[in-house]
Amino acid sequence: MPRWESDAQGRLERAALELFETQGFERTSVAQIARAAGLAERSFYRYFPDKREVLFTxxxxxxxxxxxxxxxxxxxxxxxxxxxxxxxxxxxxxxxxxxxxxxxxxxxxxxxxxxxxxxxxxxxxxxxxxxxxxxxxxxxxxxxxxxxxxxxxxxxxxxxxxxxxxxxxxxxxxxxxxxxxxxxxxxxx
Amino acid sequence: MPRWESDAQGRLERAALELFETQGFERTSVAQIARAAGLAERSFYRYFPDKREVLFTxxxxxxxxxxxxxxxxxxxxxxxxxxxxxxxxxxxxxxxxxxxxxxxxxxxxxxxxxxxxxxxxxxxxxxxxxxxxxxxxxxxxxxxxxxxxxxxxxxxxxxxxxxxxxxxxxxxxxxxxxxxxxxxxxxxx
DNA sequence: TCGATGACAGCAGATGCTGTCATCACATGG
DNA sequence: CCATGTGATGACAGCATCTGCTGTCATCGA
Missing domain, CATH: 1.10.357.10 (Tetracycline Repressor, domain 2)
Known part of the structure; x- marks a missing residue:
């Protein structure tokens, strides 16, 4: 549970699902997902060990x-x-x-x-x-x-x-x- | 059927299995497999689309x-x-x-x-x-x-x-x- | 002999993923 | 109201996978 920015993980999941739907999984970069959720690329990997895992929490x-x-x-x-x-x-x-x-x-x-x-x-x-x-x-x-x-x-x-x-x-x-x-x-x- | 160096694919498969057994899959790089088989890293990808595929031909x-x-x-x-x-x-x-x-x-x-x-x-x-x-x-x-x-x-x-x-x-x-x-x-x- | 083809190497680049370290937002205690 | 600590975040650097392109050389067919 993040302390001041709420539900970063949920934001990443939703952004990823959206982007995967519109662009496909391969053509979506981790940096793009992170940006869409208002985070840095590095922070994505704090919530998910893996680009794919974002759909499998x-x-x-x-x-x-x-x-x-x-x-x-x-x-x-x-x-x-x-x-x-x-x-x-x-x-x-x-x-x-x-x-x-x-x-x-x-x-x-x-x-x-x-x-x-x-x-x-x-x-x-x-x-x-x-x-x-x-x-x-x-x-x-x-x-x-x-x-x-x-x-x-x-x-x-x-x-x-x-x-x-x-x-x-x-x-x-x-x-x-x-x-x-x-x-x-x-x-x- | 290769023309002057025989069975490059087979050499890659055997080298990969050996290296995976001794070092594990993750700690073996494609470059290492290729070198062990007497090829360049780039050539590995001529035979296999993917590092993993070397065991699944x-x-x-x-x-x-x-x-x-x-x-x-x-x-x-x-x-x-x-x-x-x-x-x-x-x-x-x-x-x-x-x-x-x-x-x-x-x-x-x-x-x-x-x-x-x-x-x-x-x-x-x-x-x-x-x-x-x-x-x-x-x-x-x-x-x-x-x-x-x-x-x-x-x-x-x-x-x-x-x-x-x-x-x-x-x-x-x-x-x-x-x-x-x-x-x-x-x-x- | 010469042009085509196939096998290979080298290089540059995008992306996935990791380690490290500084920084920032907030909570708490004073 | 401020000082300090804690944990989330970001910036940066680095390695590996994988891809596209180009150049080179041996072999093959005519």
Missing amino acids: GNELEAHLVAQVEAVGPEVTPFEALLTALGTADEVFRSREFLLRRVRVIAASPALAERDLIKLADIAGALARALERRGVESGEARFVIDVAISISRRATSRWLADPDATFSELIAQAAAELREAVAPRAPVR | GNELEAHLVAQVEAVGPEVTPFEALLTALGTADEVFRSREFLLRRVRVIAASPALAERDLIKLADIAGALARALERRGVESGEARFVIDVAISISRRATSRWLADPDATFSELIAQAAAELREAVAPRAPVR
């Missing part, structure tokens, strides 16, 4: 998911624990409009797409540690988490396109779709 | 998987098509020892880990296009592919640890594990 999602996983009782399957955790993930989403802007900017830049994947991997790591604390073997934990993340991506993509659906419904729907897809012998007709 | 895996997916008949489920494609993926793996060195170097550097994830995402994109050509809807294709990749990671991790197992067996085993994990109600006892 906060750990709320990770913290939320880990807390949810740790909250359910020991009789629950790892997979079910993850699904119920994901079911309430929309609590930490910002507005759909904000998410959409962000998704578009990220999709437009390979460098940002990489960072996005790394962030997901970080969350997966945190969840893996949480599951291991429940006694799940490491490799199995990773596996179940990867699958849960796949479900989450499916649900999120639908959620961005469909303003009316509940996120937890979409999670359940994706899980059902998965069970169908992996069923040993899908009777074609 | 070739599309054999992607080409193999796409070809396999396109080879199976239309009656086969997308999920099954992906599994059979993955079952023969070890044909394009190099030696286990080489893979292990590579995996270790990549795991030791966040920057390389990012690039690894992007490469996987590229493969996922290519597979999605292949499935769409079979008439699978885009979102569903992505979803099934994400799940198949999760299976593949599980199998690969086991394969690196267990020299005796067949890759296709490990794929089948992971698929079975998945079916069990997502089963509606796992009777605990």
Whole structure:
């Protein structure tokens, strides 16, 4: 919390999102972002270790998911624990409009797409540690988490396109779709 | 096929892997790699667009998987098509020892880990296009592919640890594990 | 033999990122 | 109301990645 100039970090984030939208990520220099936020280039790096990180602040999602996983009782399957955790993930989403802007900017830049994947991997790591604390073997934990993340991506993509659906419904729907897809012998007709 | 100095690209790859192993990725400069391979820094960028790419040449895996997916008949489920494609993926793996060195170097550097994830995402994109050509809807294709990749990671991790197992067996085993994990109600006892 | 092509080196420059040090705004205690 | 400390900020310098351009030389084709 800055002492006399308020919310420098927020100003940098907003300026960066704006500039990335209009000029693209690569064609926006750090100096430009800083100037637009009324700061020097050097100060940008006091708030973010990295030009890309300006779009990836906060750990709320990770913290939320880990807390949810740790909250359910020991009789629950790892997979079910993850699904119920994901079911309430929309609590930490910002507005759909904000998410959409962000998704578009990220999709437009390979460098940002990489960072996005790394962030997901970080969350997966945190969840893996949480599951291991429940006694799940490491490799199995990773596996179940990867699958849960796949479900989450499916649900999120639908959620961005469909303003009316509940996120937890979409999670359940994706899980059902998965069970169908992996069923040993899908009777074609 | 170079005309008077042979295999400059291969020399750069080997020098880079060596240097990354001994010094780490960040502490190795492009100039150093080039010198070790007997070239100028500028020439490195003729062969690789990017310092990281030196460990990620070739599309054999992607080409193999796409070809396999396109080879199976239309009656086969997308999920099954992906599994059979993955079952023969070890044909394009190099030696286990080489893979292990590579995996270790990549795991030791966040920057390389990012690039690894992007490469996987590229493969996922290519597979999605292949499935769409079979008439699978885009979102569903992505979803099934994400799940198949999760299976593949599980199998690969086991394969690196267990020299005796067949890759296709490990794929089948992971698929079975998945079916069990997502089963509606796992009777605990 | 001569012109085209491909492989390479060297140089200059933009940008990302880091270290260092001075400076400034404010809070506090006197 | 002022002195002093603390932490945020800025100015400056420096290194590395990556790019564009130019020049040089070996080889190839006619």
